[in-house]
Amino acid sequence: MVLEFEKPIADLELKLQEMKDLAKGRNIDLTSDIQSLEEKIQTLKKETFQNLTRWQRVQLSRHADRPYALDYIYEMTNDFIELHGDRSVKDDKAMIGGLGDIDGRSVMFIGQQKGRNTKQRQERNFGMANPEGYRKALRLMKMAEKFGKPIVTLIDTPGAFPGLEAEERGQGEAIARNLKEMFMLKVPVICIIIGEGASGGALGIAIGDRVMMLENTWYSVISPESCSSILWRSWDYKEQAAEALKLTAIDMKANGLIDGIIEEPLGGAHKDMRKMSKTIKAAILDALKELDKIKPEKRIDQRIDKFCSMGVVVE
Incomplete structure (x- = not known):
């Protein structure tokens, strides 16, 4: 491609x-x-x-050859064990999670997973999780907290699934509960946007002590196409929408909404997946080294303060 x-x-x-x-x-x-x-x-x-323009970075984040969450997890870890189900409805395959070993340390990985071909995309629902996906993620986070394991989330979704059945099963409540519970987790939480980071679908697993973005990714309340369709009643203005949304890693860092940018190989993460995996792994280990020195209570306070200080309030 x-x-x-x-x-x-x-x-x-x-x-x-x-x-x-x-x-x-x-x-x-x-x-x-x-x-x-x-x-x-x-x-x-x-x-x-x-x-690159902002729209071009959006295109790179969606590249067909770009690595997905499981690609990175299998490359970074030894003996990854995937865990399934929310213990209530079913196993949502758009949301994956499990325990993996990084340099001798067990880490709970959680992320959204897209598919490579038509069959996989249908099975993974294009990376758009249902409520049971977010409840599975929360179950795994609580399990990690119980056993004192750090949590790493890999975010790559065009949004939470907006279907009627998802709303009937409590999509908004599931995401809102995740936001509340993630603020109070006693273990270190590291969140990395590896592709698309759209709206509450991304935010539902993105409350962390360290939030980072790969160089050619985007993070916003809405996609450029959806923004264009709302404002101009057409997708033709998606490039202007991307510029207005200021959704790239550079924009997010400048606005104080993320903690760091992880550099990609020249041409994008798909050009050298192994190198990209090593870079992500190094970023995770560096962040854990910092976070391990902070007491859980202080870490929670810092996490809350960080998100509460975002944005501008005019009275």
């Missing part, structure tokens, strides 16, 4: 491959030409990805 703004890079990479094939097939020395083209591609990549 090549995004519109990546096409000039893709064209040069195609020419590079053709040049390499020609050199190999006809036994011609094109070393200097190949090296020159490689340098040109690298320069173009840096210029392109250092100057």
Whole structure:
């Protein structure tokens, strides 16, 4: 999959491959030409990805090859054990969770999971959790608290599922309860937006001591398309909506809504999943090292104060 703004890079990479094939097939020395083209591609990549618009970052966050929560979890941990069900309705496959070992330490991972193909997307409901998904997440958080395990949430959702059946089973109540309970958890909580972070669907597992975003992700009360459809009655203005929403990691950090930005490999997280996983793992371990030094009561107070201080109040 090549995004519109990546096409000039893709064209040069195609020419590079053709040049390499020609050199190999006809036994011609094109070393200097190949090296020159490689340098040109690298320069173009840096210029392109250092100057992305907000809408382009939204597109990158949705890239078909972008790693999902389970990709990162299996790469970062040893002996990951997935846990299922909310003990009330069913196991919501849009919300995943379980215990994994990071450098000898057990961590409770919770996250939204999308699918790679049509069948998986239907099974995972496109990463949009029902109330039972949020109740499963809360069950696992309480289990982690009981056994003194830190919690890491990996957020990637276009929103909580808005279907009638979800509302009938208490979608709003489930998310609201998660917000309340997450404020009071006695164990360290680290939240990382790895893709899309839309509305209450993201916030339902995003109340933490440290909230971080990958470089090419977004976090907002509404998606650019939905914002455009409300304001202009059309999706055609999604780029303007993305600019107005100021939803990128840089915007969130500037407004004091997140604690840090995790740098991605050049071209996006999907270009080097292993490197991205190592970077996320290092960020988690660094955050845990800081949070372990703080007493639970103080950590809870700091967590509450952090979120209460967000936003601007005019009387």
